[in-house]
Amino acid sequence: MELLLTQALGYFFYLLEILIFVRIILSWFPMGYNNAIGRFLYNMTEPILGPVRNMVDKSPIGGGMGLDFSPIFALILMRLVQSLLVAAVQMVF
Secondary structure, three states, rough: OOHHHHHHHHHHHHHHHHHHHHHHHOOOOOOOOOOHHHHHHHHHHHHHHHHHHHHHHOOOOOOOOOOOHOOOOOOOHHHHHHHHHHHHHHOOO
8 A cells, every 4th residue: 555655646746747847848939828738737737836936936036036946946845745745654554
């Protein structure tokens, strides 16, 4: 059971990372979010990136920067959350 849960967590976070990376790459192109792929990526990643972006904007390092560093911080936070969840699963089982 422990192995199944840790693998499921791993796949879930891996999928989110891939979606964030694809969103980053697609943001370099002018096609935007006016198509099905763009809307899907936005809908899947914005619940993670939006709050992180708000925290970065409110922090001393974030206000007024020309680049959006929220995906980097989101990926770091996701790794931390994944590690904490895997450790919690291992403690329970």
